[in-house]
Amino acid sequence: MAEKEQAKFTVPxxxxxxxxxxxxxxxxxxxxxxxxxxxxxxxxRWRELRDLKGLKSDSSMALFLLDR
Incomplete structure (x- = not known):
């Protein structure tokens, strides 16, 4: 019987x-x-238009579009 018994341990x-x-x-x-x-x-498309118009920043692009 001792051979069939396995060591018991707890899993944390x-x-x-x-x-x-x-x-x-x-x-x-x-x-x-x-x-x-x-x-x-x-x-x-935004970046291409900004570069085409020679604008330096996204905020200047937004102002350009708002003024049109």
Whole structure:
């Protein structure tokens, strides 16, 4: 019988920090991806127009567009 008995041991519990909850993952939807793609295209066009007009900053570009 002694041969069949296995050594018993306890598995320590994982440490849980009480101050910070676990990091949650954001679910990315098809709409999120489409919005991000559209923003990327618009941003590229913004930069091209800014450079074409010889403007130095995004704020000067915004003022240029508002004045038009």
């Amino acid at each position: 519990a994982y440490a849980v920090s009480e101050g910070k909850p676990g990091k949650k993952r954001k679910t990315v939807t098809v709409q999120d991806k489409e919005i991000k793609r559209e923003f990327g295209v618009a941003f590229q």
